[in-house]
Each structure stands twice: as structure tokens, then as C-alpha cells.
Amino acid sequence: MNGAPGAAGASPGRIRAGHRARIDAALWLAQRVSAFVLAACVLVHLATIFYAVHGGLTAAAIIARIRGSVAWPAFYVVFIVAAAVHAPIGLRAIAAEWAGFRGHRADLATAFVAIALLALGLRAVWGLAG
Amino acid sequence: MTAGTAQAGDPSRERQSETTPPVSSSIDVDVWRGDAVGQFVRYRVPRQSSQTVLDVVTWIQRNLDPTLAYRYACRVGMCGSCAMTVNGVARWTCRTHVDRVAARDRLELRPLANLPVVRDLVCDMREFFDKWAAARGRLAPTATRKDPVPRVAPGSRERRAADAAIECIGCGVCYASCDIVAWRPDYLGPAALNRAWTLVNDVRDGGNRERLAAIAGDAGCHACHSQANCTERCPKHLAPTASIAGLKRAVSRALLKGEL
Numbered sequence: 001m002n003g004a005p006g007a008a009g010a011s012p013g014r015i016r017a018g019h020r021a022r023i024d025a026a027l028w029l030a031q032r033v034s035a036f037v038l039a040a041c042v043l044v045h046l047a048t049i050f051y052a053v054h055g056g057l058t059a060a061a062i063i064a065r066i067r068g069s070v071a072w073p074a075f076y077v078v079f080i081v082a083a084a085v086h087a088p089i090g091l092r093a094i095a096a097e098w099a100g101f102r103g104h105r106a107d108l109a110t111a112f113v114a115i116a117l118l119a120l121g122l123r124a125v126w127g128l129a130g
Numbered sequence: 131m132t133a134g135t136a137q138a139g140d141p142s143r144e145r146q147s148e149t150t151p152p153v154s155s156s157i158d159v160d161v162w163r164g165d166a167v168g169q170f171v172r173y174r175v176p177r178q179s180s181q182t183v184l185d186v187v188t189w190i191q192r193n194l195d196p197t198l199a200y201r202y203a204c205r206v207g208m209c210g211s212c213a214m215t216v217n218g219v220a221r222w223t224c225r226t227h228v229d230r231v232a233a234r235d236r237l238e239l240r241p242l243a244n245l246p247v248v249r250d251l252v253c254d255m256r257e258f259f260d261k262w263a264a265a266r267g268r269l270a271p272t273a274t275r276k277d278p279v280p281r282v283a284p285g286s287r288e289r290r291a292a293d294a295a296i297e298c299i300g301c302g303v304c305y306a307s308c309d310i311v312a313w314r315p316d317y318l319g320p321a322a323l324n325r326a327w328t329l330v331n332d333v334r335d336g337g338n339r340e341r342l343a344a345i346a347g348d349a350g351c352h353a354c355h356s357q358a359n360c361t362e363r364c365p366k367h368l369a370p371t372a373s374i375a376g377l378k379r380a381v382s383r384a385l386l387k388g389e390l
């Protein structure tokens with residue numbers, strides 16, 4: 001056990017304890033806020049799927065509608081940004097607890113996963129809308 | 131048992147015959163002997179009505195093996211010193227009746243989890259209490275004895291939040307039940323954070339800036355996943371999970387105001 005008193009917020013790496021606490025607190029807040037956005041987006045997403053399937057829309061018709069609109073690509077950009085913020089922070093917590101991977105390098109890995117998700121998602125929206 | 135040294139919860143023979151007779155006349159108790167390395171030793175203990183797990187341990191120590199190490203003081207659920215792992219679950223033993231926990235007349239007693247074992251049923255609580263200090267669990271007064279006594283309205287939002295969390299007896303049951311403490315040993319844990327929350331809501335306290343900085347982060351309140359093992363097990367029916375959620379909100383507010 002390495003439970004040194006005063007260790008709160010102090011993680012391995014070159015970052016000062018106060019700075020560390022601010023990063024952790026900001027990440028938590030980002031995950032909480034993105035969770036609300038995701039919850040709303042998922043509802044819209046599911047409702048749309050439901051409507052599309054029941055209305056007998058074809059893939060081609062759906063793509064045509066998205067092409068012709070600004071709102072749908074904008075919606076999916078918001079959805080993707082929220083997912084790209086939310087998921088890496090959760091994965092970071094799992095990596096810390098299950099693999100002992102924490103500190104500055106874990107933050108960099110989190111940022112990398114976020115950018116990768118963002119790139120993949122935006123590419124898909126671009127493919128549909130562009 | 132010798133007359134005259136009867137313990138509370140060790141009812142005399144007449145009283146026992148008046149109450150419901152015990153389910154069976156004895157119980158097999160496996161007790162951890164040793165420190166980090168050791169083994170279970172089985173003892174057979176006579177059943178009594180209204181017998182607590184602490185009564186069982188005391189009976190073993192007085193009648194079968196005086197070298198058995200365990201800890202207690204008040205026997206009435208106030209001091210927080212008697213907690214152990216009873217059939218796999220952390221409990222205060224002085225207020226846990228054998229009838230309620232002994233499945234098929236068996237008990238297995240181990241020291242609390244997540245803390246180093248000193249010997250037998252005694253664990254080293256130092257780390258647990260050091261974390262209370264690390265979480266700034268001490269009042270930072272803003273007034274001196276020359277100032278008037280501050281008036282705190284009992285119905286105020288802050289006071290109600292503090293009251294809901296204040297009755298902690300420091301037993302360590304929550305700490306031993308928290309998976310996050312097991313996974314990241316530097317996590318301050320539910321009891322220390324619960325204590326910090328009472329002070330965050332104490333209008334007489336002036337130490338919140340430092341306190342929030344001390345409890346923020348992945349070794350502090352942000353490590354908690356709100357799975358509520360602590361709240362499920364706390365013998366005082368406190369809700370450290372709710373206190374920690376409150377700390378997360380307080381930290382977020384401080385962060386947005388640039389005060390973290």
C-alpha cells in the first residue's frame with residue numbers, strides 16, 4: 001500500500017498536485033456535461049431510427065435528406081463531439097484502476113483516444129453530408 | 131462463564147429461558163489467526179439468545195484461547211473499534227446479532243479488508259485516519275473564544291447537509307467495503323470524504339479552499355463511482371456516496387469560479 005497521507009490529487013508524472021486536482025476536476029465536469037448531451041442525442045437518434053424504419057425509408061432516401069440539410073450534420077457533429085469527450089474519460093478511469101495506468105501519460109493517451117474518435121466520427125459525417 | 135463477570139449481551143440463565151431458545155446449542159466459528167499470513171482456526175461456541183458476534187469473540191478469548199487479539203471498547207455502537215469481516219461482510223460486531231448473520235450455524239471472522247493486519251482480528255487503522263487528516267477533516271476556525279458563539283440555524287441547507295453526515299463513528303466499515311480503495315490504495319475513501327463534506331457545510335469553518343484542493347482529483351472524490359457499497363454497509367446508515375457527490379459539485383463550482 002502506498003497510501004501516503006497528503007497524497008490526494010498527487011499522481012505520478014511531472015504535474016504539481018494543485019494542477020493535477022484541477023485537471024481531474026475538469027475531466028469529471030466534462031464527462032458529466034457530455035453525459036447530458038449524449039442522453040439528449042441518444043433520444044433523438046433512437047426516435048429517428050424508429051421513425052425511419054416505420055416509415056419504410058431507404059438508406060438512399062435518408063442520405064438524400066441528410067445531404068439536403070444543415071441541421072442533421074450539425075446534430076451529428078454535436079453527438080460525436082460529446083462521445084469523443086465522454087468515452088475517453090471513462091476509459092481513462094478504467095485504465096487507471098485495472099491497469100494502474102495513470103498520471104501525465106494517461107492524460108496524453110486520453111487525448112489521443114478523444115482525437116481519434118473525433119476524427120473517425122467527423123469523417124463519417126463529412127462522408128454523409130459532403 | 132463465571133458468575134459476576136457476565137458481559138452485556140451475555141444474559142443470565144433465567145433470562146435466557148424466558149426468551150426464545152437459540153436455534154441450536156452451539157455454533158462453529160472460523161477465526162483468522164495470524165497477520166497477513168495465517169489460517170482460520172475453528173472454535174465451537176455455545177449459543178445464547180441475543181448473542182452478538184462480539185460476544186462470540188469474547189467467549190473464545192476468555193474460554194478457549196486467551197491469545198486471540200481483537201478490539202472493542204464501548205460495546206454499544208459508539209466507539210467504532212469493533213468492526214470485522216463477518217461471513218465476508220464488514221460489520222460492527224457489538225451490534226450484530228449472531229441470529230441475523232450466521233448462515234447454517236457457521237461464522238467466519240476476519241479482520242477488516244483494505245487495511246494491514248496487525249494480528250488476528252486487529253487491523254492497523256493508521257492509514258484510515260491519516261486520510262482523514264489528508265482530507266482536511268479538522269475544523270479551520272474563523273473565530274476566537276473572544277468572539278460571540280456563532281448562531282447556526284438548524285433548518286438551514288448547510289446545517290441539514292452536515293447533520294446528515296455527522297454521526298460517523300470512524301469504524302472503517304465503509305472503507306473496508308469500497309472496491310475503489312482496493313483498486314487504488316491512495317484513494318482517500320468514503321469516511322474521510324464524508325467528514326470533509328460535513329466541514330464544507332460548516333459555516334464556522336474557513337478552510338474550504340484548501341480542503342477542496344485536497345479532496346479534488348482521482349485520489350479524492352473523483353475516484354468514487356457512486357456504487358454505494360459504503361452507503362449499503364454503514365452501520366450508522368450514513369450515505370458517504372451522497373456526501374461525495376456533494377463534494378464533486380462543490381469542487382466543480384470552485385473550479386468554474388477559478389478558486390480550485
Ligand code: HEM
Nearest residue numbers: 031032035036038039042086087089090091093354355356
Ligand atoms: C449513450 C450515452 C451515454 C450516456 C447518457 C452516459 C452517461 C453517463 C453518466 C451520467 C456518467 C456519470 C458521469 C459522472 O460521473 O457524472 C457516465 C460515466 C461514464 N461513462 Fe457514460 N454515458 C454514455 C455513453 C458511454 C459510452 C459509449 C461509454 C463507453 C465508452 C461510456 C463510458 C463511461 C464510463 C467508463 C464512465 C465513468 C464511470 C465512472 O467514472 O464512475 N459512456 N456516463
Ligand code: SF4
Nearest residue numbers: 308320354357358360
Ligand atoms: S460510493 Fe464511492 S466511496 Fe462509496 S463504496 Fe462506492 S466508490 Fe467507494
Ligand code: SF4
Nearest residue numbers: 298299301302304364
Ligand atoms: S461512514 Fe459509516 S461505515 Fe464509514 S466509518 Fe463512519 S460510521 Fe463507519
Ligand code: FES
Nearest residue numbers: 205209210212224
Ligand atoms: S465496541 Fe464500540 S462500536 Fe462496537
